Amino acid sequence: MILAFASALCQLFLAGVFVASGVGKLRNRSSVPEAVKALGLPPQLGTGPAGRAFPWLELVLAAALLLMWGPLGLIPVAAAGLLCLGFTVLVGRAVASGTTASCNCFGAKGAPMSRLTVLRNGALTLTATAALAGRIAGGPSLDTLLREGAVAGAAALVVVGCALWFLARDSAPAAEAAAPAQEPASAYPVLPELEAEDEEYRRRPSPAVQLTGIGPNAGETLLTTELVREGPAVVLYVSPYCGSCTAVLERGDEITAALPGVSVLFLFSAAHEDVPDEWEEPGLPLYRDTHDAFAGLLGITYTTPALVLLGTDGLLAAGPEFGVDSIMDTVREIAEVLEEARQQQDTDQPRQEADNQ
Template sequence: MSSAPVAVLVLLLTLSAVLLTSGAAKLRDARATQDAFVALRVPSVVPVGPSAAALPWAEIVLAVLLLVSPAAVAWLPAALVLLLMLAYTALIARALRFDESVSCSCFGSIGSHEVGPRTLGRNILLSVIAAIVLWYALQGGSAVDAFGELGAAGWWALLATAAAVAVALLVAAASSSAHSAERDVLQDAEIADYERQPIPYGVVHRLDGHPLTLVEAATSQARLVIALNANCGPCVRTGEKIDEWARRLHPVIGVIVVYPDEHAARGQTGHSPELSTYEPDWNVRRVFGLLPPSAVLLGADGFLAGGPVSGEDEVRDLVEAVFIELGAPPPEQPVS
């Protein structure tokens, strides 16, 4: 028996599994999907809200159609999948040229990671698989026909492939879970035994061009330093809270918002411009290892007083902890 049906089905099932996983993950975390549209700077002709809501359903439907479409129309979902993969690849390739790092959330919350060459390589590979599937469909083939051509040996080969993939996924998931648990334990230990370190060297520039080192900034009062990017959904939402945080922390703690460059600092609209600064060569986020949105509390005694932390929720938690330490109630959370 020819091995062609097995090979084709492996590619079809791989593509369908990727689309189903991606669609389900996007449905589970709709906000991450909208953030990805913003971070990847999807052209404005594509409305973010409706597109982010429709995209996961489109992926799920295409995944099903790849497997159930008869030969006469199998080329249509295959062509749509190829176009989708090419669009994803183009967006990722474009994002690699941005001045600031991008988190794509291509697979909802489970795929939230910094865009890099590895992301581009994955999308190119998926595009190649989609192209092969389209070629097969244009030759008159379909998943339905391929399943029909399988003999006993073919079914065993397909099941063995599926079992191998399942074992690999389970091992990867277990490893990821173990690392996550270990990281949580280490974080809990760090919180319980927070050793204050001297404020490291870092310099920011105010919008008037005057440079300011982190040590100098914390000379007169403690400072909450918040690092943001311009094109980042979590950063935008964090930025919208900063004016209220600054008002309530004043005069005990001052707030400094750090952007990666002057253009981003001047272009922000979520908070008061006098809080904005920018950093030469990303020196602040590099010295602290920050991935925006992120924050660190500088003590007026020249030592770190909290953080650094990265992530929208983590920044909010740090600010709430500061409010509690100051004896003030934490900011009210919006009702969802």
């Protein structure tokens, strides 16, 4: 009875794991394509129907683990075991290759993959094996376990809860700690340069990398240096499935209206060869960071949404700025600086004409 109870407890634990994983991925839609890329799989698996369906499949598997305790219970337990084994192999391969990306196993971007991640997934595989052994041996059903001891049931819930807490802690979001330090939003110069209010903005060279068009721009390639031939350019680095990025998308018209004469474009990671149709609504150019070189050089990989302003002199004029509020504040400040520059130009022009006369 003890072994049968232990195998049933393993099955309950696996159900909790897949509930946490599925819900986490639904809350952070960009986690699946980012995980696919981090694990070295074809990007289409993360951005196509399979990527969108995967969190729901995990929840269906969790429901089956909770509800199927008879002979048919072998099916979901075996499926869970194969899934855990597959992820163990993929994570092991990624760690061996030296990756520093997070597996996003529970939706949130956590610590980089390591041997601990491999051991954790291996432990889940062994847990599924134990649950499968219990099903094969004809272990008790869930209602039998509940009838035979409330104390045992309570102990089971405590064990499952503690184990899930450990997994969640290991996969806790690390975006805030890992995000690059933000410069003061008011401390950027836009040509012509103005003095910073707090400390001088440290201008860095703009990345000179190739971008690939997607959506209406499909098949087009250009260098980032071409973006500033006729004036400064705002690059909005986004993910098609992140909630904050959708908020930036909804304010696309507001951004372009505030920055006349400034090129504005959406830039996606290399994993996104196609994006939902709603991203075409503002009419802004859509590009993908072909080799993730632009984001990598600026240290904004997987940190979305982000804004940078490319100056005409080959240097960054603002950013990176992260988050909707910071992005919109920066857009307003860019607009103010540009308006001051235009007013100054309008004032200087009559004087110049008078001097020429």
